[in-house]
Amino acid sequence: MNTPAPKPKxxxxxxxxxxxxxxxATRGFEAASLKEITTASETNVAAIHYHFGSKEALIREVLQTVADPVNQLRREMLAQQPDGPGRSLEHVVEALLAPPIRLSADATGDGRLLTRLILQARALPSEFTNSALFQQYDSTALLFVQALMDAEPGLSRQDAFWRYAFAIGAMHYIVSDADAAYHRLNRLSGGLCDTDDPEAIVRQLVAFVVAGLRARPASPSSPSSP
Structure with a gap:
């Protein structure tokens, strides 16, 4: 089920x-100008200052507007099973990955733009954009790392963090691959992999990530020979 991002009243x-x-999402946080935003919104700079006060406050509002529905749905899906070791690993992984994938298929495309925003922020990090992203996602990340350890008791905290990060990376890649301007996987596979089908992506990605989470722990690196 697609869950469009709520619009401010x-x-x-x-x-x-x-x-x-x-x-x-198109220009990046630094390169984008208020003039471009006022032109696109058919408003003026005074309106931006009235409603937000600054460009930084506007960036934070944009990130919150698209991130809140994703994280809310993640938490709601996770809560469908009780806390503790009785949780299904497949359920935890689906709760983590399915909401942003399904939202990315929303007709407005706002969810896919969220992935572009995050990729922009990672490509050109700044103290402010890092802070804004961390504020939106850190508490949810910690919740899911614990849920992964509950569902897979043999998973160490260190491995849970590594594999959580790998799962998020894979999710961002496949959502960005589904962008109509890219569609590389669809092209390489000759159409076998339909990245416009969110449910196909969810099935494949959940199976992949669950297998990775159940893999044997990585062996510690051996000291280099002199």
Missing amino acids: DSTRSKIVMAALRVF
Whole structure:
């Protein structure tokens, strides 16, 4: 089920946030100008300052607008099974990965733009964008690392963090691959892999990540020979 990102109630505020989402995702946080955002939203700089106060506050609002529905749905799905070792690993992984994948298929494309935003922030990190992203995602990440260890008791905390990060990386890659401007996997596979089908992506990715989580722990690196 697709869960579109909720739009702010005020129409001018909403227009600015949605326009900023697209401009930031296309141009990057640093390169995007307020002029581009006002042109795209058919507003003016005064409206941005009135509703947000600054470009940084607008960036934070954009990230929150698209991140909140994803993390809320993740938590709701996770809560469908009780805490503790009785949790199914497949359920935990699906709760982690399915919401952003399904949201990315939303007709507005806002979820896919979220992946572009995160990739932009990682490619050109700054103290502010790092802080804004960490604020949106850190608590949910810690919740899921614990849930993975509950569902797979043999998984150490160190391995749980590594494999959580690998799972998120794989999810971001496949969502960005589904962008109509890219579609590399679809092309390479001759159409066998339909990255426009969110349920196919969820099935394949959950199976892949679960297998990785159940893999033997990585052996410690041996000291280099003199």
